Amino acid sequence: RQRRVLLSYLPSPAIDRMLDEDEAGRGRKAEAAVLFSDLRGFTSLSERVDPIELVEWMDAFFSRATATVLDELGMVDKLIGDAVLAVFGIPEALENPAERAVRCAFRLDETLQQLVRERPIGGVAAIRMGIGVHYGPLVAGSIGSDARRTFTVFGDTVNTASRLEGMTKTLGRDLIISEPVYEQLSETLRERFEPLGRHDIRGRTDGLFLYGCALRG
Known part of the structure; x- marks a missing residue:
């Protein structure tokens, strides 16, 4: 049963690690x-x-x-309201997690638009999505009580990704990534972004140089 549940959130190679109680119970x-x-x-x-x-x-x-996140070997950490929090590179290391995360961002928007075409809702012709992507250190582990435990990630990197998503409205871009993400991208993906300059990020003592793009016209 645990394996079936985890298959909804994790790529298959990561599940054995998650089911190892000693491994999952240890923050890393x-x-x-x-x-x-x-x-x-x-x-x-x-x-x-x-x-x-x-x-x-x-x-x-x-x-x-x-399904889109899993296809890019990411982990769905949380589904909150209408938001998605996904992580790439944990619990299994990936060769280029930043590239996969950004590729996933573009694919998520395509997934959303296809759904809107197939199943219109509320009489709107389109629904836009704001996405933030950041790369850096975080802590992962199983937290909670004896009755309910959840594998999750937390730390400044998680908070910053959320802040970047919030800045998509003020900066007028659908997708905003930090410089640590941009530096790891292939030239093909880099060409889709424009520099937005250095910005203060709420909750951080130092600012970040950001890059952004529109997901569609």
């Missing part, structure tokens, strides 16, 4: 890429949509989004 440090996405304007949209229709639509979106 790692460097990984973190992706945080959020559907723009979806809260107001949800207020005028039938609750059952909304739940079914969100279930379809999360199912497709999770």
Whole structure:
């Protein structure tokens, strides 16, 4: 049963490690890429949509989004409201987690637009997505009580990815990545981004040089 549940969130090679109680119960440090996405304007949209229709639509979106993350060998850490938190490079190391995270970001938007075409909701022709991606150190481990434990990641890298997603609105870009992510990208992916300069990040003592792009016109 545990394996079936984990298959919904983790790539198959990582599951044996997760089921090892000694390994999972121990917090460990790692460097990984973190992706945080959020559907723009979806809260107001949800207020005028039938609750059952909304739940079914969100279930379809999360199912497709999770499949996209897993296809890039990422881990779905949390599904919060209409947001997705995904990690690349933990619990299994990846050759280029930043590249996979950014590739996943573009694919998530494609997944969203395909769903909107197939299952329109709320009378809108399109739903936009804001995404932030950051790379750096984090802590991963199984936390909780004896009755309920969850494998999760936390730390400044996770918080920063969330902050970058929030800045997509103020900076007018759909996808914002930090310099540590940009530096690891292939030339093909780099060409899709433009420099946004150095910005202060809430909760951080030092700023970050950011890059951004529109996911579509």
